[in-house]
Amino acid sequence: MKPLLLLGLWGLLWMGCTDDSISKQPGLTRDIYPDQESWESTVIISTQGKLIAVAKSDRMVKYENQKMAHLIGTVNVDFYNDRGQHVSHLLADTADVNIQNNNLTAIGNVVIRSDSGMVLETNIINWNNQYEMLSTEDTVRFTSLDQDTLFGIGFESDVDLSHGRIYRPWGVTGRGFGGFD
Secondary structure: OHHHHHHHHHHHHHHOOOHHHHOOOOOOOHHHOOOOEEEEEEEEEOOOEEEEEEEEEEEEEEEEEEEEEEEEEOOOOOOOOOOOEEEEEEEEEEEEEEEEOEEEEEEEEEEEEEEOOOOOEEEEEEEEEOEEEEEEEEEEEEEOOOEEEEEEEEEEEEOOOOOEEEOOOOOOOOOOOOOOO
């Protein structure tokens, strides 16, 4: 009697641990869960041992099949030049880092401040690691060192905002923009 009772209890426990209700529901698979997840995360972006950027976020999730690290919560990214000197800081709501090519896309309330004092504001910006360029096709607001404000649709620049271009610009100023074409 005792062996039968033990076998019965073991069977109940085993059945309770093998619930496949997620995979049985239409449209739901185990792929909805990240392969890795961490809080107060730091992602270091480098190329051939050269530090490019350090990205920090409240939370990071990574799905192996997407080859992306999703930075969630307040995202802070510090960018560095070829000599390893800090040149700018990016703040955004979220960001995605492509783990194959180290490209970064920052999304939501994006603000980039160069160490020299220039500021770029937009909704989305892309960092192309190969070309070491920031770019967006979204609306931008650029504030110069002289506190002049220029708006536009589309932007590209180096990471310290010193050599860039604003596409379809509008705004009024009597001064130049330093390194801007």
